Each structure stands twice: as C-alpha cells, then as structure tokens.
Amino acid sequence: MAESPEKQELLKSYFVNYSPRLTNYAVRFVTSRETAQDIVQDCFMHLWEKMEQFDFINIKALLFTMVRNRCLNYLKHKDVVNLYTGRYFHEVEGEERIYHYDFDLGPGKLPLYEELEKQLQIAVDS
Structure with missing residues (x-):
C-alpha cells in the first residue's frame, strides 16, 4: 500500500466524500446523531488500521456495511443493557x-x- 502521507490523503478523501452520508445512514438505525458520528468514526479508524487488506475492495460498499453492522451491534448491546437494568431494579429490595x-x-x-x-x-x- 501507499506510504503514510499517501495513506492519510486517501483516508481523508474517503472521509470527506463518505462521512456525511454514512452518518445520515447510521442515524436511521441509532437515532442519535452523536452516536452515529461515533460509529462512523470507529469505522474509519478500523479502515485506517486495516487499509492494506482492502486494496481491491469497493471502499464505499465496505464502509456502508461496516456502519450497518456496527449500528446493529450497538442496538443489540443497548437492548441487553436495558434488559439487565430492568431485571436488576425488579430484584433490588429495601x-x-x-x-x-x-x-x-x-x-x-x-x-x-x-x-x-x-x-x-x-x-x-x-
């Protein structure tokens, strides 16, 4: 893959081009713009770390898939937390x-x- 400055420029161009659309896409799942932005940022961090592995992949499709999967994982985690919080309050006494x-x-x-x-x-x- 490219040297670090080239890699930075490439990632920057991906971020500038796709970040707004990815954030809007994530908001459809998680409803919170801040959470959506965090998810998109996490996806770009993952892309940065693994960029060499994605030489011949459609980056746009990859990013949208990553965002969707992270949104679904976030929602699953949120459901589990809510479930156990509710159970906890029903079991607590006195x-x-x-x-x-x-x-x-x-x-x-x-x-x-x-x-x-x-x-x-x-x-x-x-």
Whole structure:
C-alpha cells in the first residue's frame, strides 16, 4: 500500500466524500446523531488500521456495511443493557432500591444532584 502521507490523503478523501452520508445512514438505525458520528468514526479508524487488506475492495460498499453492522451491534448491546437494568431494579429490595431511585441521574435529575452536592459542600465547609 501507499506510504503514510499517501495513506492519510486517501483516508481523508474517503472521509470527506463518505462521512456525511454514512452518518445520515447510521442515524436511521441509532437515532442519535452523536452516536452515529461515533460509529462512523470507529469505522474509519478500523479502515485506517486495516487499509492494506482492502486494496481491491469497493471502499464505499465496505464502509456502508461496516456502519450497518456496527449500528446493529450497538442496538443489540443497548437492548441487553436495558434488559439487565430492568431485571436488576425488579430484584433490588429495601434501602438499596430507595438509594437507586434517589440517585438516579436520569434526565431532569442532574440539577437536584448538583444542588445536593452544593449543600453537602456548605455543610462540610462550615
């Protein structure tokens, strides 16, 4: 394969030409633009590492296939995490369950946590 500067230019041209379309394609699967961008970036990193193996391959088709597969893997992983998180909360009892509900930092709860931290710091400082 090409020397490192040539390899960099080749990868840069692939990134410039395909990254926006790959990101939009990934968003169809994962719905989060940030996650889609991470997936596309991971695919380009993999391409960079294995570029010598892809001399005679249609790079565009390869990239779209890589993005699709990584999106599907991401969704499978997300489902597994959600499944076990749900099971865990059903099995937790007593004070431990209260702790998890009180300190769940889901959307909208972070300001409460920050306020609690401020109040604790004031108490420690005084």
